[in-house]
Amino acid sequence: MDDFTISDDQAIEALIAAGIFVGSIVLARLAAAVLRRVVHHYTHATETDLDDDVVGALRFPLLALIFVEGAFLALRTLSVLDDHRTTIERAWVALTMVLAIITAQRLLSVLLTWYGASIAQRTATDWDQKSLPMIRRVLNVALFAIGAMVILDQLGISISPLLAGLGIGGIAVALALQPLLSNVFASSYMLSDGSIRVDDFLEIEGGPTGWVEDIGFRATRIRTFDNNIIIIPNSTLAESTVTNFDAAGAPVDAAITCGVAYEEDLERVEEVCLEELRSIVNELDEAVGGEPIFRFQRFGDSNIDFLMKIRAVTRRQVGLVTHVMVKRIHARLNAEGITINYPARRLFLATEDTDGFERFSERSSEGGGGPGSLPLA
Numbered sequence: 001m002d003d004f005t006i007s008d009d010q011a012i013e014a015l016i017a018a019g020i021f022v023g024s025i026v027l028a029r030l031a032a033a034v035l036r037r038v039v040h041h042y043t044h045a046t047e048t049d050l051d052d053d054v055v056g057a058l059r060f061p062l063l064a065l066i067f068v069e070g071a072f073l074a075l076r077t078l079s080v081l082d083d084h085r086t087t088i089e090r091a092w093v094a095l096t097m098v099l100a101i102i103t104a105q106r107l108l109s110v111l112l113t114w115y116g117a118s119i120a121q122r123t124a125t126d127w128d129q130k131s132l133p134m135i136r137r138v139l140n141v142a143l144f145a146i147g148a149m150v151i152l153d154q155l156g157i158s159i160s161p162l163l164a165g166l167g168i169g170g171i172a173v174a175l176a177l178q179p180l181l182s183n184v185f186a187s188s189y190m191l192s193d194g195s196i197r198v199d200d201f202l203e204i205e206g207g208p209t210g211w212v213e214d215i216g217f218r219a220t221r222i223r224t225f226d227n228n229i230i231i232i233p234n235s236t237l238a239e240s241t242v243t244n245f246d247a248a249g250a251p252v253d254a255a256i257t258c259g260v261a262y263e264e265d266l267e268r269v270e271e272v273c274l275e276e277l278r279s280i281v282n283e284l285d286e287a288v289g290g291e292p293i294f295r296f297q298r299f300g301d302s303n304i305d306f307l308m309k310i311r312a313v314t315r316r317q318v319g320l321v322t323h324v325m326v327k328r329i330h331a332r333l334n335a336e337g338i339t340i341n342y343p344a345r346r347l348f349l350a351t352e353d354t355d356g357f358e359r360f361s362e363r364s365s366e367g368g369g370g371p372g373s374l375p376l377a
Helices: 010-045 050-076 079-117 119-123 126-154 159-176 178-193 234-239 266-282 316-335 351-365
Strands: 201-204 209-215 219-224 229-234 242-244 252-260 293-299 304-312
Touching: 010 050, 050 079, 079 126, 209 229, 229 234, 252 316, 266 293, 266 304, 266 316, 304 316
Parallel strands: none
Antiparallel strands: 201 209, 201 242, 209 219, 219 229, 252 304, 293 304
């Protein structure tokens, strides 16, 4: 067996390499101390914590980069490793790229966190609150995937078969996840354009009516009047015709239709109803101030029909406002002696048919009328 001997030149190279390596460690620690003190001096007076968070995110990658560079320079001074120089350089490039990817990921995370904590809270949009976690995950996956491909290429590993496999696998995964992806994209559309928001009152054509409880990535939850939760896939909701009563503003009309007898004075009816509606608006907290609406609509079968409207504060108060309107208008019309007719019909009999009608009248006057008999005026 050959004796393992170290020449004087190799010993000097080893000492130099050790000095470079130890020096890189000392330099990293000094850089950490200086960075902490200097940056704190210039950033503590700023109004935002973004600069402090950015420096905190960069601290570890910077110190690790100093350590890696020192180790690489130390190894390059050793002539005994000349045969492995290519491998060492590839490892150095790969580690440097790993640190660059970590730096980008940490900066991205800091920026998204800052945006969610400041801008998103100020704007208070569902798009920000719901989409930021998904955006964070997607960007992290994309960043690490691209970085892994580049690192493998730098290490001399062919990535062409891997890309081909990922392409075929991606198609299969996309086909398998098509329903889920369609729901995710539909939720992104709804949140980005603000057409549907949490607490909006919706009426879906051919579907339920209620308030939006939550807009998730897969489905939207709607609470109905009977306090049940209905879960609707976002793709189905995006393709449906939806009436959003809160899109144009919170106040919503509470409307009722009524009718009075043909013999009544319509001017008096309008005056009485408007007076009562104004009283409701002034007394009811759930009603929005403003002039009520009163319109005669048509000649009905038994009454002259008219429409009355009061604006409620939100859609949730429409039921109460309508309830109060029906009670108060009914009581006021009764107090004024204004008649709301029951459904009625006027019958005209030909002369040759009057004999049977008279026999019916005689039987009624004798007390023989049954449950279906009608008195004659």
